[in-house]
Amino acid sequence: MEKEIKNISFxxxxxxxxxxxxxxxxxxxxxxxxxKEELQLESFGECGGAGRCATCLVTTKSVTGASLIKERNEPNTLEQLGYTDQATRLSCQIYITADLNDAEITILEI
Structure with a gap:
């Protein structure tokens, strides 16, 4: 049986x-x-997703599941910038999964 593909909306x-x-x-x-593609953002995600430059900084609301976990370079990069709250994230470290359904993502300026 083929798996049903569902939309993710946020x-x-x-x-x-x-x-x-x-x-x-x-x-x-x-x-x-x-x-970057949908909103045509310039100077966004300059390190290409390595989690080092913080040019893709966002805050998240209502994100669930594994997408709440900060891994790889993200915790260190955020800490160096003084962000210690759970809601501030690097968008390059968040995968497109159902964890984003009904979430609110705010793009931050650094």
């Missing part, structure tokens, strides 16, 4: 403007690539 806020996003699991390597 809201992105950039400069106070809310944009609904609908995508599918694995449609992009990570959230950074989706945001």
């Amino acid at each position: 809201t992105v806020i950039e400069n106070g403007i809310q944009t609904p996003v609908v995508t599918r699991h694995g449609s992009y390597p990570n959230l950074m690539y989706l945001l």
Whole structure:
């Protein structure tokens, strides 16, 4: 039996403007690539997803599951910038999964 493909819907806020996003699991390597392409953001994600430059900084609300876990370079990069709260993330470290369904992602300026 073929697995049903479901849409993942969430809201992105950039400069106070809310944009609904609908995508599918694995449609992009990570959230950074989706945001860069869908919102055509310049100077966003300059290190290409290595979790080092923090040019893809976001806050998250209502993200669930494994997407809450900060791994690889993300904790150190955020700590160096003084971000210690759970909601501040590097979008390059968040995969496109059902964990994002109904979430709110706010793009931060650094």
